[in-house]
Amino acid sequence: MKICQMTKCNIISVFPGKGRFSKNNFWVAMRNPLYCGKIFIPPYKEEKGCFVKGQHEPLISEKTFADVQDILDGRKRVVKPKIVAMDNLPLRGFIKCPNPNCNRMLTGSASKGKMGNYYYYYHCSSPCGTRFKADTANEAFLKQLRYMSPKEGMVDVFIEAFIKDFNNKTKAQNTERTNIIGEIDALNKRYQNALLKNADGEMADDDFQEVKKLTKGKIEVLERRLNDLAVVGTEIKDLVASTLKKVANIDRRYENGDIEEKRLIVSSIFPDYLELDGVQHRTRRLNPAIALNYEKNNKFQKKNKGTSLNF
Incomplete structure (x- = not known):
């Protein structure tokens, strides 16, 4: 009964009737968990305050309410509304x-x-x-x-450099993974030996149970460590190669793509807005991967005096 009365009071506070709904009241309402079906029970004597599920039907899900709170607190980016663009205006809104x-x-x-x-x-x-x-x-x-796209031969250079760096960084991890597998195999052999000795009457049941407990416990710990290590996939080279080739042909993909693909490419490469002075575009920041590609591309062409682009 108490919860029902509190729910009614909360509803009245969120929907204040004929009174003016001020900006401050709006932000307060956005924080009210009543929308997702919960109400707050204040502390009473030695009991702490807590949120409980109300008897009213929620207007939104708990996930939606949590997402709104994350946006209000700055923990989550606001999703920008989709801008409708004509085929002739792919840069509209950028x-x-x-x-x-x-x-x-x-x-x-x-x-x-x-x-x-x-x-x-x-x-x-x-x-x-x-x-x-x-x-x-x-x-x-x-x-x-087109100027930013890698020149012929650059994709192969990128792939070779990436694979070399990748192998160096995962070398220690692969060694650790091999060592763990070896330890697990040794423990399994120890357990199998103890099992055979117990079956042949060469080991007492109490001793066997102790060996079993120790070996199984160590194996579980090692298997958890093994699962935490990322397995180096053999298909990594093909994956990197296919991705870099898409980047290498980014100008052709943009030119031949439909309006959605063009806008996706623009938003992916340029996280910030573009500026146009009537002749060329400028931007404050490039996608880090594209910026690295562009930098290496310039070095490959031995352009040490900079470029006409203002990226």
């Missing part, structure tokens, strides 16, 4: 307005010409008037993507 007094993300749209043809533009939704031809911006982006 380019930041260059106007220092604006800093909005450029949208895009089509304008109908006098002859009935459509012309596409990236433009700002504010009165700043920033506007770029979509064809020019798209071509500039594709040109820079």
Whole structure:
């Protein structure tokens, strides 16, 4: 009865009726576990306060409520809403307005010409008037993507370097794994010997049970350690090779891909926004793997004076 009354009070506090629902009340409501079917029982005498399942039907799941709390506390990133883009505007929502007094993300749209043809533009939704031809911006982006792609022979160099580094870092782990397997085999042989001696009457039952307890206990510990070690897969080279080849052809994949694949490539390579000055794109940060690829690619081409790109 007490829980039912508290539930009713909580519902009234979350939905305050005709009173104005202020911004502060909204954030308080977002923290209320009542939404996921739980209520808080305050401490009473020597009993500690706790959350219990209420008798009302929850509006959301406990997982959804926990995800919201993680976002509010900064432990989880907010998922950005999907931006609908036309095939002619793959960079819509990725380019930041260059106007220092604006800093909005450029949208895009089509304008109908006098002859009935459509012309596409990236433009700002504010009165700043920033506007770029979509064809020019798209071509500039594709040109820079081609420049970043590894040159012929670089993929093989990357694969060889990765496998060498991978083998060096996992050498100690493989040695430990081999040693553990050897210890487990030795313990199993000891147990089998004790089992045969006990069957032949050469070992008392009490002694056999003691040996069994010790060997089985040690084997369980070793098997847990073995499970914690990552098994080095023989297919790692093929996996790395196929992945790097996709990166090597990233410009062709972008050029020939549909709108969803193009936007996926842009968001994967450029975690932050793009900037366009009318001629070339800039960005504050590249995907670390792509940045490493781009750096090694430049070194491979012996370009020590930098590059025209502002990545």
